[in-house]
Amino acid sequence: MIGPWLLFSLSISFLALYLNIWFMLSMFDRKANFFEKVPVASVLPVVSILIPARNEGSAIAKTIRSVRSLDYPRDKLEIIALPNACTDDTAEQATANGVRVISLRKAGKANALNAGIRRARGELIGIVDADTTVSRSSLRKMVGYFNDPEVGAVTTFTRVSNPRGFFGRMQSIEYVFSGMLKKVFSMVNSLYITTGTLSVVRRDAARKIGFSDETHTEDMDFAVSMIKNDYKIVNCLDAHAYTSVPLKFRALTRQRVRWYRGFISNARKHSDVLFTRKHFDLGSFVIPVGIVSAAAAIILTGNLAVQALTNVLVSVKSLFFVPLMDQIDIAVMTASMDPKFAMFNPYVSMMMLAVAASSLILAVASMKKLDRLKPKHAVLLPLYILVYYFFNVVWWLAAAAKEAAGSRRKW
């Protein structure tokens, strides 16, 4: 009675609507959480900020300056630069900016971080990549979360420092959405990533767990390990960090394929959290939904591409059988036909309408909290949904293919 394609479309739109409603409930039902006030630390702890860097001589000075200007007592802030396998003046730049430098000959961010946490003086460790700057108030807002002894790490709301060109602008929207996602995930104890855009971690937890380059993304590996060790990772939306994103297609593709491969390889490495009672939110919801969404996006886009290709082929073939002028006439005739008989499915379109409406509510709500909604978003959002989404699908496909082929990672 019901065809496979209709069944698929209905299930996917059901899932999408479910997710949107789940997010809405998370955002609005527990207002205290999404729009919460940050807890205040009674005593400010000593924090060691680690800046791992490989050939970042041109960028590291700016990062160090922003960390140095943090609104935090000088005697409670230690800054350690971790140049590893550098062939440029990263170490010299760091020294010139008056921070402690631990140079490492071996390459690898995980290795550098491990060296850093071994020698750090602070009870808390802050991780800042050399392409990132932090807002003055960020650290002070974050440390209060450690009042809760279960909290093992706190992350920031990351924004794009260079929103230029198509990809820069698209990513600036994307980071707002992923900022919202991270907050919601943290509310169900499923924030599975501690990015190098200032994540503050308990030193003892970091020493116990350690960083590893086994997967493509050490920050997800570390965060999932934290969750497995019963630590909470929370997100502080009011702490802002600014990261410089790749603006060129090739660089962005390289980054994304690495990230998405990291997601897949981490899901494999930590498959023991999948479908367990203990880690229900992360293992039975957040990660599986991430995988299903990516797969569905690939299938939908593939189908769309096949249809588009068929249409193009028919149009091209049509040129040999009907003169172009007549084709225009035919197009007008077809367009003026009664739309109620058009090909679209009433059920799928109703669901799509509901998904679109709820997405819009989510977008407006998250923009309100995270970024001001500006007129330019009226142009950028459709581009984001229609065009940037397509790139993401391609990157997911490439990542899945590479991961399946088990090809060696390229840094």
Next chain:
Amino acid sequence: MVAGGRGKGSCREQEKMVSRYVKALALTTAVFLVGIFIGFMMEGFVASDIGSQATSIGTSVQELELEMLYLQGVNKSESCPVMNDIIEKTNSAIYSLSNELTQYSDKNVLFEKENVLDVKKRYTLYLIKNWILQKRVKEECGLKAPIILYFYEREECNDCIIQGNILTLFNERLGDEVIIFPLDRGIDSPMLALLVNKYGIDQVPSLVIDDVVHKGLVSKDDLKAMVCPSIGEACSDL
């Protein structure tokens, strides 16, 4: 404060979380059901619209049949113009419904599938009956308009899209100078099977123009060359 002692996850928090999944499921199901209901209404609306159009075509065809029966005894100079009038009326209704039916894929129909299939079948039978009657009128009254049987299939026939466009163009520009009967080969009907057999239609699209079979896609120019000799002047509009 930094000492890493950890308490148990609070039970209330856990319950709250579970209830959010359930709540979201309930809300989604509710929206889904509303969507299904609205879709159901839309489907019923479209199906009954097509159904009533098919019925009105059926009535016209029946009228044509009766009038032909009645006019059999009357001399041709009186009966032919009357029958011509009826044919014109029926034909325009048939072509517009056929366009709508071609668009309305039963893949998209959930509840009214039987109904829509039934309408399609009824419509096909009216079409064939009309075709038989018109062929007879053409012979008896010596009409010039070419009669085209067009065999197509809805799914997986890209050439049918192009052929359908060409025929729409002819119908639009030539009006009653050419009479087109589009037949969906996929419809399960013994009468249709008879025609398919008679003309040996083993591929779609295929055209039968005044009993001559043309298999495969026929271009606009080729079709023009086939039908224009009997139409004459009106063809200059093409």
